[in-house]
Amino acid sequence: MNILIVGAGAIGCTFGSHLQHSGAKVSLVCRSNYQVVKESGIKLETVNWGNYTFIPDNVFKSTHEVTGKYDHVVVSTKAIPQVNLVELLKPVIAENTMIHLIQNGIGIENDLAAQYPNNPIVSCIAYIACHQKEPGYIVATSHVTYFTLGLFKLNDVDNEKLQKFIDHGRIGKLALNRDDCIQRSRWKKLIWNASFNPLSIVAGNKTSKEILDDEDLHSLVRTLMTEVVTTANHFFEEKIPLEAVDENISNTLKIGHYKPSMLLDWENGNPIEIDAILRNPILVAKEHGVDMPNLNVIYRLLKAKLKDQQ
Ligand SMILES: NC(=O)C1=CN([C@@H]2O[C@H](COP(=O)(O)OP(=O)(O)OC[C@H]3O[C@@H](n4cnc5c(N)ncnc54)[C@H](OP(=O)(O)O)[C@@H]3O)[C@@H](O)[C@H]2O)C=CC1
Ligand SMILES: CC(C)(CO)C(=O)C(=O)O
Incomplete structure (x- = not known):
């Protein structure tokens, strides 16, 4: 091969x-x-x-x-x-x-x-x-x-x-x-990427552990994750259980101070995957008549940060 x-x-x-x-x-x-x-x-x-x-x-x-x-x-x-x-x-x-x-x-x-x-x-x-x-x-x-x-x-x-x-x-x-049903798997993966990735930058260059140790950020991560799950459950017959949020949190605790790839790119001055991870899911949801208000807020905050950086 x-x-x-x-x-x-x-x-x-x-x-x-x-x-x-x-x-x-x-x-x-x-x-x-x-x-x-x-x-x-x-x-x-x-x-x-x-x-x-x-x-x-x-x-x-x-x-x-x-x-x-x-x-x-x-x-x-x-x-x-x-x-x-x-x-x-x-x-x-x-x-x-x-x-x-x-x-x-x-x-x-x-x-x-x-x-x-x-x-x-x-x-x-x-x-x-x-x-x-x-x-x-x-x-x-x-x-x-x-x-x-x-x-x-x-x-x-x-x-x-x-x-x-x-x-x-x-x-x-x-x-x-x-x-x-690979798109369902993509949304499942998005639970982590659409929450930790943007938050790590918007919250001021924070590792996954720093996010989880902070009561407000921890709660925000859960809110974003939950929104991804409930949105995805509008499109796929086989539902993603809400327990996926807890699973993602507990698995993340195991990796300690992890810098999400978006944060590494941000710190190195490289382009970040903002469209694939935030913009596109918001647009797909909209096409299905579903709003993602929390993801929208974090997306706009991240966009504003990007403008500041330029
Ligand atoms: N790393 C991880 O743990 C995970 C990553 N992912 C996803 O996997 C994907 C890849 O991530 P990752 O491997 O970490 O990214 P990297 O930045 O480590 O690798 C991307 C590579 O692509 C190269 N590249 C970019 N443009 C071109 C081009 N025009 N021609 C040839 N090569 C090019 C880059 O080269 P150069 O160095 O010159 O820019 C770099 O070597 C991303 O979508 C990421 O979100 C998913 C899960 C986990
Ligand atoms: C969650 C993780 C670490 C993959 O397993 C990842 O996708 C990332 O760093 O962007």
Whole structure:
């Protein structure tokens, strides 16, 4: 199996390293870490799998320089408007390429699905807390690590191809789940991302523990989480239980002082995933006639912060 990862950051390299371990040929399209990865691969320091070095089969500087044919293209860039996936992927998508999107948020598949209506798109959600501490050096701090994959549009032929990919990934140490109602899973993941991510910035660069230790912020996190659950329950037949809020809180307590990825990007002056994580869910809810007043407030506050930063 030939796999190309576009977006060789924390998630892409962790995911890719496991697929290679299971026997696939895994190539990377790197950007700012190109030189170091080309010279010495990626060092990973992980709670679950120990420390190891991942040497990709090929390292490319851009999608235009990619050589070879790939059955699977895995996209693990941030979901931000600055990354135009349709343009970025043009040189590497062939007739039967399966495109996997490992990103947080809602509505992340739409542009690609419109541009490549005949290519299967796999929507993938990652539960793993990892970050690239320095170029080519990734740290994964969470004991809970799994990926949930599902087809954006269900059909039998693609089902089989996805199942082969999942079976392959499972040969190694990767925990891969399959979900045929992947949008519901996306909303489930949003419970955490739409609450901790924006609050960590708006509340003044706070870690998850600092948020939970503060009575007012703790209560606000719960309010945002509850709104995501009750909103999602308007769209999906299988309801998300409200206990998901407590579960998210107790799991977060286990990871101590965790900086949400949005806060890390904010601190580093990088673009943040405000559209995928806040704007799009609010718009989708609206299309279904549902208001998300609390998410709207935090979205506008975050937008105001972004304007201040510019
Ligand atoms: N990290 C985590 O624990 C989790 C992350 N996620 C989600 O997964 C997705 C990926 O996150 P993460 O891995 O942390 O992000 P990173 O910022 O670590 O990685 C993104 C990578 O994409 C690269 N990139 C961006 N634009 C381009 C481009 N035009 N061409 C080539 N490469 C490009 C970046 O390069 P450069 O460094 O040069 O910018 C970077 O290496 C996000 O949607 C995130 O929300 C979900 C769950 C957990
Ligand atoms: C909740 C977590 C840590 C993933 O498991 C995450 O998605 C993030 O940091 O954005």
